[in-house]
Amino acid sequence: MSATVNKIFKITLCTIGAIILLIVLVIGGATLYLTPQRLTNLINREASQWLKADIHASDIRYTIWSSFPRLAIETDSVTIISRTLDNLPDSVTSKLPADRDFLASIKSFTGQINIIDFISGRYVIHEAKVDGLRINLVAYNDSINNYNIIPEEATGFKKVPYITAENISVDNAGMMRYISVATNTVADLSLEQLSL
Numbered sequence: 001m002s003a004t005v006n007k008i009f010k011i012t013l014c015t016i017g018a019i020i021l022l023i024v025l026v027i028g029g030a031t032l033y034l035t036p037q038r039l040t041n042l043i044n045r046e047a048s049q050w051l052k053a054d055i056h057a058s059d060i061r062y063t064i065w066s067s068f069p070r071l072a073i074e075t076d077s078v079t080i081i082s083r084t085l086d087n088l089p090d091s092v093t094s095k096l097p098a099d100r101d102f103l104a105s106i107k108s109f110t111g112q113i114n115i116i117d118f119i120s121g122r123y124v125i126h127e128a129k130v131d132g133l134r135i136n137l138v139a140y141n142d143s144i145n146n147y148n149i150i151p152e153e154a155t156g157f158k159k160v161p162y163i164t165a166e167n168i169s170v171d172n173a174g175m176m177r178y179i180s181v182a183t184n185t186v187a188d189l190s191l192e193q194l195s196l
Helices: 002-033 036-050 115-119
Strands: 053-058 061-063 070-075 077-082 102-106 108-114 122-131 134-139 162-166 169-171 175-180 185-190 193-195
Touching (some): 036 053, 036 061
Parallel strands (some): 122 162
Antiparallel strands (some): 053 077, 102 134
């Protein structure tokens, strides 16, 4: 009986060891393949295709080894240029500001996402730090604006995902602006620092 238990124990240990080794090899291979340049190009391309906006991120870096079970992400800058106001008649665009397509930008971002929660469908963001945030929301009316960048077919979620963020800080925020032509509203907000 003892030899059978010993054999089952060894097989179980070998199976668990093989699974752990496979996970390490997959993560290691992904880390070697997804260089900062490849990851940056991938995110810029995919996000720009999925959204009604051009996403320009530079030098996206990540690590999982020193922050496990969290994926640590850093980027030097991100700019979002909306495409929702393209192809409007001159009668509409003449009433909008010259920078109507610029939606948002940041100088840098660092943050961490819990991998285990992410796999289970929960988006838990830790220690997010945003530097140099600028926002420019422009609306002609309720339906024509530069911030409705998520395609309508993508908004039909069956279930709203669980999203939470802990320790968010925004430093050196630039101008945050909202302009509405229909209501003749211009609101400017300038913050030096914001923490949540």
